[in-house]
Amino acid sequence: MSAHRLIGLSAGLAGAAGVATxxxxxxxxxxxxxxxxxNVLLFHAAALLALANAEGRRLRGxxxxxxxxxxxxxxxxxxxxxxxxxxxxPMAAPSGGVSLILGWLAIAVGSLLPRRP
Numbered sequence: 036m037s038a039h040r041l042i043g044l045s046a047g048l049a050g051a052a053g054v055a056t057x058x059x060x061x062x063x064x065x066x067x068x069x070x071x072x073x074n075v076l077l078f079h080a081a082a083l084l085a086l087a088n089a090e091g092r093r094l095r096g097x098x099x100x101x102x103x104x105x106x107x108x109x110x111x112x113x114x115x116x117x118x119x120x121x122x123x124x125p126m127a128a129p130s131g132g133v134s135l136i137l138g139w140l141a142i143a144v145g146s147l148l149p150r151r152p
Contacts, residue, residue, distance in 0.1 A: 042099045043087035049106055050080035056114060067117035072110035079106050079135065086142070091152070094145030101138030105131045 036044075053076030060069025079102050086092075086099045108131025112123050 038096055038099075039087045039090070042083055042095070045099065045103050046080045046083035046087055049076045049083060049103070052110070053077035053080060056110065060117075064117050068113045069117055072113035072117075075110050075135075076106055082139075082142070091150040092145050093148040093151060094141045098138050098141040098145060101134050101141060105133075105135030105138055107131070108134060 053073045055073075056069050056076060057073035060067065060073060083099055083102055086095050086102075089095055108123075109128050110131070112127035112131065115121070115123050
């Protein structure tokens with residue numbers, strides 16, 4: 036599978052998971068930070084979709100990988116904690132947040148580099 040298809044698949048899955056998480060937070064489990072998890076997933080789904088269509092951009096794969104990992108760790112921690120009242124592992128959410136920040140910084144650096152032919 037090509038990189039842009041894999042990144043596009045990740046965008047669709049993140050978007051779907053974001054909508055589902057927001058729905059559960061609004062209707063079933065309130066006060067568990069599911070709205071934060073859902074919003075993080077939806078916002079970053081849009082970023083992944085843009086990366087999927089950014090042909091020739093340097094650091095595109097690294098940016099996408101960091102954003103996917105960040106979404107899984109950050110939102111996954113919040114959803115897991117809402118469902119089980121336990122943590123995935125110590126510092127899961129902060130690690131995810133750092134990964135998201137690094138993903139955005141990789142996008143910024145990649146936009147300064149010349150496009151690949």
